[in-house]
Amino acid sequence: MSNETHIRQLRRALKLASDNARSGTGGPFGAVIAACDEIVAEGVNRVTSELDPTAHAEVCAIREACRKLGRFSLHSVLKLRALPDVPQRDLLGAP
Numbered sequence: 001m002s003n004e005t006h007i008r009q010l011r012r013a014l015k016l017a018s019d020n021a022r023s024g025t026g027g028p029f030g031a032v033i034a035a036c037d038e039i040v041a042e043g044v045n046r047v048t049s050e051l052d053p054t055a056h057a058e059v060c061a062i063r064e065a066c067r068k069l070g071r072f073s074l075h076s077v078l079k080l081r082a083l084p085d086v087p088q089r090d091l092l093g094a095p
């Protein structure tokens with residue numbers, strides 16, 4: 001995965017988090033799951049709106065990915081990557 005692709009995906013997660021907090025749906029948390037450079041699922045925090053202590057953004061994204069891919073495990077289809085050392089201003093697009 002190129003650094004640009006990774007940054008684009010992280011920006012999407014940040015946008016989901018920001019929009020979720022602004023809408024009042026949940027906390028400022030967003031997550032994306034990517035496979036082969038493509039985002040296959042997204043999630044936002046819905047703990048308070050759904051009264052579900054397990055509805056963390058990453059859990060919601062995992063649930064959506066499993067539904068979309070028709071499997072109960074993402075182990076064989078996804079690779080986890082460490083967050084590169086990217087300055088926060090680059091992720092947020094700030095000057």
Ligand SMILES: [Zn+2]
Binds near residue numbers: 056057059
């Ligand atoms: Zn969590």
